Amino acid sequence: MLIYAAADLHGRPERLAAIETHVATQRPDLLVLAGDLSRRMRPDEVAGSLSRLSLPTFFIRGNSDSRRLEASLGRPPRLQNLHATRKIVNEVGFVGVGGTLPLPFHSRLGLAESALVARLSDLLQPGDVLVAHPPPYGVRDRVLGRFHAGSRAVKRLVERRAPALVICGHIHEQAGIETLGKTVVVNCAMGRSCNGVLIRYDGESVPECAILP
Template identity: 30%
Template sequence: MKILAVTDLHGGSVEDLLGFNGIDLVLVLGDITTGGSIEETMIRINPLREAYQALYAIPGNWDRKDSCQWLISEGLSLDCRSIRIEGIILYGVGGSVTTPFSTPNEFAEEEFGQKLAGCPEPEKGERLILLSHTPPRGAGDKTALGMHVGSENLKRFIKEMAPDLVLCGHIHEGRDKTMIGKTIIVNPGPAPRHYAIVKITDGITVTLY
């Protein structure tokens, strides 16, 4: 399976993301707009849906409730929802832990932990990929001021559950590929300039662009 992972479009054009070959799945990791309307969300999501075989998304902290509802109504949202595709469980947690900016879709660290509790355990032979707009504390979460602002509950979840891959975003300058235990943590950086290609065969390889 070949996955295109993008995050933090913030209303930017998706034109440069439409021409990749062999993509089986697109995963959008939130902040599709910056508090924009449903129409603005559709302008970013629909071209990606039309260009590729399948797309799923989670909202970010800047995505309004009406846009979140539109993703749900279209069957695209993985916010607190799981699906199984070719032996892979995808589970998502959208929004972010509390920020200094009072954005439309943020919540307390405790609530974030409750949302993670809905993630199913993989059966033998299955892989687990977690989509989280918020990065875990200490991985892909370092701000320009050098502060780590990721979720402690997510870090704890990763250590306990050991998903194969965590795809996150939120912290633009936190673009990184790293590890927590055996789990690959990827913050692709803000699209459309940056994105990640994930290839899943016997193992998982991730390339940042």
């Protein structure tokens, strides 16, 4: 299965246009959006743009997304909110959690860490794909190259349940691919050097990832 992962669109028309171009040329099976989708455009405008792709899409909220995003993006049948649920595509499990840490950045949606880990531990299976807005603490999460701003809850969840893949964003300057134990962590925040990440994963082998410039 070919997954196109992106995060931190922030309602920028040029980023939505880049997604449309890569969907047309790469022909992925699934689009996964790891939060911070609206800002410069209204949630309903973002929903309209994504629905025109005619591609199955999973999304979660980021720290700058309002609750209206879930309502707007949840209307088109191809756009599905992954928060606190597990969905299967081509025998691969996907589990999502929306939000981010309340510090060091202002957040509309903060993770209640103990409740989060307890709830998602029952959903997430080894070999699944975890979609979270913040990276696991210590992995692709350095702000200004100086301090870590990832989620300790996400890190604990990854260490406990060993998903094959984490798709995240939030820290724009840390877009890239790294590992945490045997888990591949993909920070797919869109920006100057990244227009998302293509991921080939069959549910068994190690995910193959390529950054789209």
